[in-house]
Amino acid sequence: MSSSSRTRRRFVHPVLVTVLLLFALGVPLWLVVVTSGKSRGDALSPSLSLPKHGWHFGANYSKAFTDGRVWSAFVGSVSIVVPSVVLLLLFGAMAAWVFARRRGFVVAMLYAIAISGIVLPPAVITLVLLLRQLGLAGTLTGMVLVYTGIYMSTAVFFITGFIRTIPPQLEEAARVDGAGPIRIFFTIVVPLLRPVLATATILICLYIWNDVFYAFFVIGGRKDTLPLNLFQVASAGLYLNNWHLIFAYVVLMSLPLLVAFAVAQRRIISGITGGAVK
Amino acid sequence: MTLTTSTDAARASGAPLPPPGRAAQPGSGARRQVRPGQPWWFLLPALAVLTTFFLVPTVYNLVYAFTDWSSFKTAINPVGFENFRSLLSSGVLLADLRTTVIYALLVALFQNVFGLLLALLLEADTKLNRFARVMFFIPVIMSALAVGYVFQALLKPTGVVNSILGAVAGHPVRYAWLADTRWTLLYVALIHAWKWMGLAMLIYLAGLKTIDQDALEAARIDGASTWQTFWQIRFPLLAPAMTFNVATAMLGWMNSFDIVQATTGGGPAQTTEILNIFIYRTFGQGLFAQATTMSLVLLLVIAVMAFPTIWLLRRRERVL
Numbered sequence: 001m002s003s004s005s006r007t008r009r010r011f012v013h014p015v016l017v018t019v020l021l022l023f024a025l026g027v028p029l030w031l032v033v034v035t036s037g038k039s040r041g042d043a044l045s046p047s048l049s050l051p052k053h054g055w056h057f058g059a060n061y062s063k064a065f066t067d068g069r070v071w072s073a074f075v076g077s078v079s080i081v082v083p084s085v086v087l088l089l090l091f092g093a094m095a096a097w098v099f100a101r102r103r104g105f106v107v108a109m110l111y112a113i114a115i116s117g118i119v120l121p122p123a124v125i126t127l128v129l130l131l132r133q134l135g136l137a138g139t140l141t142g143m144v145l146v147y148t149g150i151y152m153s154t155a156v157f158f159i160t161g162f163i164r165t166i167p168p169q170l171e172e173a174a175r176v177d178g179a180g181p182i183r184i185f186f187t188i189v190v191p192l193l194r195p196v197l198a199t200a201t202i203l204i205c206l207y208i209w210n211d212v213f214y215a216f217f218v219i220g221g222r223k224d225t226l227p228l229n230l231f232q233v234a235s236a237g238l239y240l241n242n243w244h245l246i247f248a249y250v251v252l253m254s255l256p257l258l259v260a261f262a263v264a265q266r267r268i269i270s271g272i273t274g275g276a277v278k
Numbered sequence: 279m280t281l282t283t284s285t286d287a288a289r290a291s292g293a294p295l296p297p298p299g300r301a302a303q304p305g306s307g308a309r310r311q312v313r314p315g316q317p318w319w320f321l322l323p324a325l326a327v328l329t330t331f332f333l334v335p336t337v338y339n340l341v342y343a344f345t346d347w348s349s350f351k352t353a354i355n356p357v358g359f360e361n362f363r364s365l366l367s368s369g370v371l372l373a374d375l376r377t378t379v380i381y382a383l384l385v386a387l388f389q390n391v392f393g394l395l396l397a398l399l400l401e402a403d404t405k406l407n408r409f410a411r412v413m414f415f416i417p418v419i420m421s422a423l424a425v426g427y428v429f430q431a432l433l434k435p436t437g438v439v440n441s442i443l444g445a446v447a448g449h450p451v452r453y454a455w456l457a458d459t460r461w462t463l464l465y466v467a468l469i470h471a472w473k474w475m476g477l478a479m480l481i482y483l484a485g486l487k488t489i490d491q492d493a494l495e496a497a498r499i500d501g502a503s504t505w506q507t508f509w510q511i512r513f514p515l516l517a518p519a520m521t522f523n524v525a526t527a528m529l530g531w532m533n534s535f536d537i538v539q540a541t542t543g544g545g546p547a548q549t550t551e552i553l554n555i556f557i558y559r560t561f562g563q564g565l566f567a568q569a570t571t572m573s574l575v576l577l578l579v580i581a582v583m584a585f586p587t588i589w590l591l592r593r594r595e596r597v598l
Contacts, residue, residue, distance in 0.1 A: 014406055017399065024414075024472070027432070027442075028429070028432060029416070047438060087327070091324040091327060094320040094321070094323065095324035097320060098316040098317075098318065102315075102316055113325075114328060117332050119583075121577060125339070125557065126335040126338035127331065127335040148327050150331070152327055152328045172315070181315065210420075210536075212536050227423050230424060234540070250427065253421060254419070258419065265412055269411070
């Protein structure tokens with residue numbers, strides 16, 4: 001029984017994987033790419049077929065690039081994601097170190113409050129009100145602080161869990177040798193945190209880079225980010241059935257992360273799993 | 279707070295602090311003064327940002343849900359439970375609440391099932407499997423909004439999915455996937471799970487890798503079937519992976535907006551209107567108090583469901 005089932009599996013398995021790849025991924029991805037190269041008439045009803053009236057990649061992409069203000073949106077997205085990630089990792093790791101190492105009722109209470117944001121949804125309407133009162137509405141600073149607030153719980157939760165698995169002896173030895181807490185933190189603790197910081201960075205980047213909901217409330221209409229501009233392009237495009245432009249923009253906005261992923265694919269995959277499952 | 283002040287006082291008076299991670303040893307009388315390991319102020323930046331941009335708006339939410347705040351008037355007056363009453367009587371509140379909870383549960387279920395099945399399918403380290411794993415991660419890095427538009431195109435009555443089904447069935451299929459008041463919510467949840475299943479797969483793959491091969495071999499020699507080894511040995515050992523997937527799926531709950539907005543916009547007949555779509559819609563209409571009320575309801579519902587979950591996650595953490 002075992003040998004026949006094994007040969008069957010050796011034969012069936014690759015076929016199954018290929019069919020799944022073709023249908024579950026090939027179809028949607030091909031639809032995007034082929035439609036983004038079609039003329040408006042060909043793209044009215046998006047299909048998998050090749051264009052009847054020739055390829056229009058150049059015209060579609062340059063139109064999507066100007067209509068969607070891709071360059072300005074890219075700069076906007078980067079200048080939001082980078083500071084948010086830096087603040088989240090730095091503040092998150094500092095707090096996590098205290099939460100992981102200190103004991104007691106107060107620490108437990110503060111930790112429960114600090115990770116409450118993992119499950120509780122941000123109160124987005126009153127957040128906008130608060131930002132107006134602080135003079136931060138519609139600014140990149142406001143957006144960065146909002147993301148930092150929203151994902152701080154996630155950062156603290158993952159990093160605290162990771163620090164608890166690291167034995168404290170190294171830090172204690174350094175302390176006995178007279179090293180101050182700041183030095184211990186940056187020279188001993190932070191280097192040990194690399195796997196979990198990698199995981200947190202990748203996850204937080206994915207969430208913030210692609211977010212449109214909070215961005216709409218905080219900076220919508222005032223600043224450009226890649227998803228916000230897709231929302232704009234698509235809202236106008238759906239009305240006019242401009243699928244070729246929508247999908248050209250989808251390809252353009254996906255390129256930065258796709259390139260990053262292609263370059264560092266192995267490290268990203270091991271990074272996500274490294275800090276996630278201990 | 280009492281502990282904070284007592285440690286601060288201890289630090290000020292130069293008394294030795296017990297090393298962290300151990301029980302306090304009152305009167306142990308250490309000669310050398312050892313500075314505290316982790317200063318309390320390390321908590322400050324994180325807690326300051328969290329308080330200002332997360333907790334304060336939440337408190338505001340409690341207040342403004344009971345006012346008539348809108349873009350049509352300059353004054354804001356308290357109105358008691360009026361917003362709740364009108365949302366309840368129009369039926370929007372309960373309908374959207376139901377939609378949100380069902381959507382969240384469906385997404386969490388599909389995402390974990392798809393992720394686990396993919397992980398089991400692509401577990402062996404063959405070239406094809408490695409390629410497939412990378413490919414299945416592409417939807418994860420795509421914008422959810424973009425994914426929504428792609429599926430809107432695929433699921434049009436004249437779209438690709440229907441033409442494939444038509445080719446299989448032998449007769450034209452014209453099913454309006456995204457206009458079915460009964461099943462569209464299910465389809466949108468499937469799209470959501472499609473987008474994130476690559477991440478769940480990776481986590482499960484990592485979990486499968488940590489399982490001791492000797493135990494599996496021993497079970498196999500003892501005559502256990504593949505099915506038995508999976509449920510008896512491998513599935514329980516996937517607990518940490520599942521914890522992680524549940525935690526990330528919960529982040530997905532509150533971010534549930536993009537895919538629904540891009541596929542159905544809450545329709546047909548508001549049957550896929552999750553709370554965030556309502557908030558977005560009423561905010562656009564200038565009905566801030568109504569949007570705030572809904573936001574408060576969302577908060578309460580999730581809080582009620584969250585406490586047992588946090589407790590479970592933390593208990594699990596301790597077991598591991």
